[in-house]
Amino acid sequence: MGRPERVAAGERPRRGGPAHRRAGRAVHGTAGPAVRRLPAPGDVPGPADRVQQRLLPVHRLLGAAVTIARQRSTAPGPVDRPARDPESAADARELVAAMTLTPGGQSSASVYETGRLVSLAPWLVHHVERITYLLAAQRPDGAWGGRQGYALVPTLSATEALLTALRRGDAAWLPGVCAAERLARAVDGGLRALYGRLTGPTAPAPPDLPAIDLTVPALVGSVAAHLDAVRADPPPGLAAWRDAGPLPLPPGLDGTRLAGVRALVASGRPLPVKLLHALEVIGPAARRAAGVAPVGPGTVGASPAATAAWLGVPDAGPGAAGAVSYLEGVARQQGGPVPCATGITVFERAWALSTLSRAGVPLPVPPRLLAGLVATVGAVGTPTAPGLPADADTTAVTLYALARLGRPLDPASLWGYDTGEHFCTWPGEDGASVTTNAHVLDAFGWHLAHHAPADARLVAVTRRLTGWLADRQLPDGQWSDRWHASPYYATSCAVLALSGHGRGPAAEGAVDRAVEWVLAGQRADGSWGRWGGTIEETAYAVQVLRAAGPAAPAGVDAALGRGRRYLATMEGRDGEPALWHDKDLYRPAVIVRAAVAAARHLVRAGAGGTAATRPGNRRAPLISAA
Template identity: 55%
Template sequence: MTGPGRADVAARARDVVRDLLTSPRGEVSPSVYETGRVVALAPWLSGHGERVAYLVATQGTDGTWGPHERYALVPTLSAADGLLAELTAARRGDAAGGGPEAEAVAAAARRAIRALWRLGDAPGPHGGGALPDTPAIELIVPALVDSINRRLRELGPPSAVPLPLPDGADGTRLAAVRRRLLSGAPVPEKLLHALEVAGDAAVRAPGVHPSPSGVVGASPAATAAWLGASGSADSSAACSFLDEVASAHGGPVPCGVPITVFERGWALSWLVRAGVPVAVPEELGVSLLGSAEPGGVAAGPGLPADADTTSVALYALALLGTPKAPDSLWDYHVGPHFCTWRGEEGVSTTVNAHVLDAFGRYAAAAPRARPRYAAVMAELAGWLAARQDDPGSWSDRWHASPYYATACCALALAEFGGAGTAAAVRRAVRWTLETQRDDGSWGLWHGTAEETAYALHLLLLTGRRGDVADESLDAAARGYAYLRRTERNIGIKSNGREGWEVFPPMWHDKDLYLPRTIVRAVVTAALHLAQREPAITAWYQAGQRGEPVVARSGDHG
């Protein structure tokens, strides 16, 4: 429904569903880490010059890469290694060409090396503190430090001081991975996503088999590592995959692709839970059915099945009116909680919130099955509540922002956690109210549309009760106004740093990434929730006329 001053939510939702169908690989932002790896590993691939130019253009003034200093180490290591590889090729006379001038590449590389020394000396997360909890970082960091030092020795004086490994990193596990590949033994599926860390041992490794689409580990870098230098004369599906992905992004490449089931499950569940009026083609629902099979479903081809993708797909199916028994999730039950996959080091709060959603929604749709899941739901709810941070928020290993984790956990507990977790939900609402920024936004590093949308979901789906109802509505109205001011950027396609200011990549993969279609769905659903409240739309319209009005729950129709 549209009207004066209202966003056309239905049209936005149709656009999201259309893109889910027409772009089944997924809409993922380019990755500095992944692009740096492809520059170094596959200079023969079309778009090489554009990839080098992307690395030079996205370097920060401090010499690092990435949207925030806490996550700068991995992309800066990769970009530095890629630029050094380009300089090494130029010295040998076999550079692919087509990119920036050699002096621009050399200057960017020098700034990067100086930045890496600073990161290593800093008392923060890369020096004296823990490395960020991103996938395969314990393998990526030693592999890249070793590669950079080899390139520096080749380019400069042998006496050059090598980069040291940051605290908390060593090469023990990396050496074991490389030995396993050289032995020809099968490689655990979860390691394929970072196959590029294996160096020469990855090239045509007999224990590695690309998916039918040609991708290895849902990663351009892993695929390029498996192909090796001979890829330039290869007409295989793997080469076709790399060429298509690079062409789709104008040269740079994303970190995780394809992410078909992941993207569809998340986008549809956010839209439908919020009540957005949208017609979902049968094809999309059918693509989620693998979640009900033994072991569940993977985010996309080349990745292992996981509890997160499986539970969200099951939840989406139930919301769409085709509930499937969530018994595939039992494979991930490891006590009072669920792991993302077997052998996971660490634990995820949002994975467990999504599992609670899946069990709860199925039990609601199939009351006779409720006793089978009641005990584990109570156990999960207690586990989640116990992991709430003191201020009332949650954090998670798959997203940088506490607003994502807090929305996921509080929404699951509000609907399926029972009376015993009501206090945790209230604390989450209070924390959200207290952390709103002056411009109406919410955000970890600065206000963003994505994080503001999570806050609106939380406030409008759980905060409209008790003594915070008025505050929740007022805060949601200010958040809605912020989203409307930034709505022109909701479909942003920028590959550069300017895009990071509006929609910074905050989702954890080998480096941070932005799943664009999912975030568009989250923002669209938040707009819908706000526009269901007459008080919010009246407040916004009055503000547009220069007549500010305070939104109150008593005005709610």
């Protein structure tokens, strides 16, 4: 997925989204009592009651729905007609309803982004709820966020935010007694985690999160400034930090890029669009920075933190009213906490629809929803969200989804991302993405198979991408990628692209190795996962095994059976971790639910199959009125 990445001075960042509030959850103002329930990190309130969603007449929301009817195959072998599956049909109706009810997209709250709003926008509605959320999200060991190095960014942000709130006197607004002591204890725990485990030469390696080489040095500097300011008279509970030295940076990070970006802003030169997603790292100079203005719904860089940094204090200046409206809307979505990026309409719809249609899930798609996706594709592709540049990842998945749903577009916009070796997510990308190139192979491969079978340029590029993906497979059979913490996501993207559109023997061998790796990784309860079994990662593993085809090795059917039981047992479970990469880990709820729905459909349809029925090799769909 084309999200903001690490950025250097002079380069042109990447993504997340708002979540619909859980029905019946109380929302309070900053002076009122604490909210009854705030979303946990990685948790997303559902868009509506499940039964209500399944009964929702989608055609009344966005016009008459369209469904996918498969063409009869002219090739030997079974006709690709998905069996009637009431559960899959209900899943599809529910997901389409979610996309229409919450058009900006659904994403989990971010500790990082919420912490930045606590520091930058105490005037914004639900300020108290944001502080309460940070206090509740702290782990027993004092850190915030995910495992290993994934705790670094959220712990820095939350610690700095609560230290700001403590020094600013925000404890007076918090409910209950001893609020200042609670803030001080949380700050102390965060500092102990940072100094003890998350920074310095023995710290875990920082993950490849977008803009991490900007966010971490910026926050380390802010924490150091706070500690210097209170050194002579530390607040109660923080006396132990009176003589603390500078907070060290973890291995592999320094302040070089941050200094370069800040110098670029100070020079008054226009900022690259890619940088705007992390504008908050600039500091006070971000306020009304030259050449920066809100776009679309009032956002800067599709980021609440970047928008708040640009806005500063609300006033009557150009663009201020739109920025305030955007921030207030995002803050109200989850009753205070905010996601890393919003809105993610195109990202959510493209990923969910392509996943479901690839798996053969009967899919009622409102025509206006499809028309909205078509309208986003321009000469250079489509961006993930307003305020971000167009990128090859979002463009490829959008083109693939539209093609599968009967609205094919010429994929010519993708050629601008061709480096000659692989496809960059956008020009100047620092590194390369396996999943972006897998998605480009999907888009080109589908167009080649169904619309331009004699196109020599498409034949050549699909062969080149096949080789590039195979070369980047790790020796044990997995792939990893910069846009997701789990190798199961990257592996599923690569396998589905190679099994559906790969050319030459390298594709088959790579798929076989991936299947063996997935088989070896199944847990005793039938799940798969990097750190522990999750529904999301199990869904990706199931998709890999279903792509194995008729020559699947022994054990695939049994593994799929165990996976099916796990998915059925864990359906609807809350507390799934955030695994997607932005400035902080996030969980795009509808996209994850679509992956799970697709996997459930595939395992209900039965393991095995022929090449004609592999998820990547479906026949072109016809669109019919529902």
